[in-house]
Amino acid sequence: MEKDETDERGFLGEQPQPAMHKPAPDARPHYLGHRERLRERFATAGHAALPDYELLELLLFRLIPRADTKPVAKALLARFGTLAEVLGTDEALLREVKGIGPAVALDLKVIAAATQRMLRSELTARETLSSWTQVLDYCRASMAFEAREQFRILFLDKKNALIADEVQQTGTVDHTPVYPREVVKRALELSATAIILVHNHPSGDPTPSRADIEMTKEIIEAGKRLGITVHDHIIIGKKGYASMKGLALI
Structure with a gap:
């Protein structure tokens, strides 16, 4: 199957690749160790232990599985100000940030919609x-x-x-x-x-x-x-x- 080049997230997300394509241990991308450490911090200390850019990085790990997402997270916050403003901004404006294509912009809006739905459910009844x-x-x-x-x-x-x-x-x-x-x-x-x-x-x-x-x-x-x-x-x-x-x- 051909990779959909319009989706910057990459085919199969972070699914393991066939053994024959695995890089040698010393050739692993530098950001993989950072991802593991950040996930561990979140798991042990919770979201309060992470600044906005690291929490945004965690969201982007799954959306952009094959790249260093720290620069993208920092660029989003530099452009829009806060995590709430990143999720609340217009999809077209999100796509103006380097590293954010149509698929990731849409996924961020889905996350924002889920957050709104959660808050609304707290008011119902x-x-x-x-x-x-x-x-x-x-x-x-x-x-x-x-x-x-x-x-x-x-x-x-x-x-x-x-x-x-x-x-x-x-x-x-x-x-x-x-x-x-x-x-x-x-x-x-x-x-x-x-x-x-x-x-x-x-x-x-x-x-x-x-x-x-x-x-x-x-x-x-x-x-x-x-x-x-x-x-x-x-x-x-x-x-x-x-x-x-x-x-x-x-």
Whole structure:
């Protein structure tokens, strides 16, 4: 079978090669010993013992099995800043980093999606307002590093358990059109009695704008007439978040 040259991960990953192709012991690539030591550190001391670049290396071991992944991990962090930003960034931007081709970029996004799914599962069937840290962690993982604004709604039942989580609108780098009537209509369709509004600021600054505040108040008024409570409107930035309720804006 011919090797797919479009997949930089290599055929069969780290599967052992036939004996006739094994290099002599002194000809082993230098990075193999480093991989073994890094895996051992993770196994014995856990992830807290590893800086971001080494944890990222561990992820890349399987994705790029036949190369030294330390320079790639460091290049990703130099470009995007943190491990969370690497996993949260756009697939096309990942491919601009030397050593990251389409297959590895896609695999990193799969890892990011799995992380988001895990965080979301922690909210399901829980009293959401008592799990505020998990709400913020999930929203940050889902939205903080998006290149365009997204308007997300968490729909809650009468016990404040999560019914649904939906991105209702996606806009530009600094604006998302939001229609209060559509927000309330969707809440009624899902039999939600309360909602949490969330949107991101791609600029990184989570400070609410005047338009954000006015739009939120319109949704609150529209919901009141139909028995739907707006618990909060959270704005997510790369370095933090802002709660309109916490800021006494609503």
